[in-house]
Amino acid sequence: MQPAIETLRQTIWILRPEKWKASDAIRQETSANIDSIHRDLTNTLPSLLTAADQTPDSVSRMLPAYRNIEALYDVLLRVAEVGNIAAPSKENGSLERARTALEDARRTFGDRLTSAALAQDQQVHSLQAALRAVPPAVAPVACPPPPPVKKHRTRRKAAKKPTPAPASQSSHPLAPH
Numbered sequence: 001m002q003p004a005i006e007t008l009r010q011t012i013w014i015l016r017p018e019k020w021k022a023s024d025a026i027r028q029e030t031s032a033n034i035d036s037i038h039r040d041l042t043n044t045l046p047s048l049l050t051a052a053d054q055t056p057d058s059v060s061r062m063l064p065a066y067r068n069i070e071a072l073y074d075v076l077l078r079v080a081e082v083g084n085i086a087a088p089s090k091e092n093g094s095l096e097r098a099r100t101a102l103e104d105a106r107r108t109f110g111d112r113l114t115s116a117a118l119a120q121d122q123q124v125h126s127l128q129a130a131l132r133a134v135p136p137a138v139a140p141v142a143c144p145p146p147p148p149v150k151k152h153r154t155r156r157k158a159a160k161k162p163t164p165a166p167a168s169q170s171s172h173p174l175a176p177h
Contacts, residue, residue: 001049001069004098004105005041008076011098012038015079020086027086033079040072059120062113069106076102 017030048065055061076099083095 001105001109004101005045007101008037008098009041011094012041014094015083015087015091017082017087019088020082020091022082022086026082030079030082033075037072037075037079040068040075044068045072056112057116057119059113059117062109062116066109066113069102069109073099073102073106 012034015034017027017034020027020030022030045065045068048068052058052062052065076095080095080099083092087095
């Protein structure tokens with residue numbers, strides 16, 4: 001990607017759409033597209049490519065960079081189409097070389113992304129097959145809980161009622177003797 005990006009970066013610097021033979025509206029739109037390309041090349045794309053390069057087998061890291069490159073290519077294509085009609089031959093030639101370089105790099109990056117996706121799919125399928133081949137673990141047999149312990153009831157003996165003293169021998173102070 002780097003050679004194509006560098007070619008595009010150099011091309012963007014030499015473009016002067018304000019001097020192209022086109023209407024003001026087309027020149028303004030083209031200038032806005034060139035500014036957008038410049039911002040993307042400076043701010044957004046480098047970090048996405050760094051992330052993709054750090055993990056070249058990760059589809060999730062490569063996909064954002066690929067989507068950005070696709071969008072960048074679409075904008076560059078609009079600028080190149082206008083340049084083909086309105087730009088001086090030197091600028092048009094540079095635009096065409098930058099567009100071709102980015103298109104080739106985009107295809108290569110897309111092929112790399114596809115290869116990474118296929119490799120991940122194969123890995124997932126082989127892991128799934130390996131999991132299916134593993135016999136299920138023997139489930140531990142649950143022992144029934146022990147029967148509840150029966151508590152024996154002990155009967156309380158009824159407390160003996162005191163036997164009343166004979167009335168004649170009463171020790172009650174008020175009682176007659």
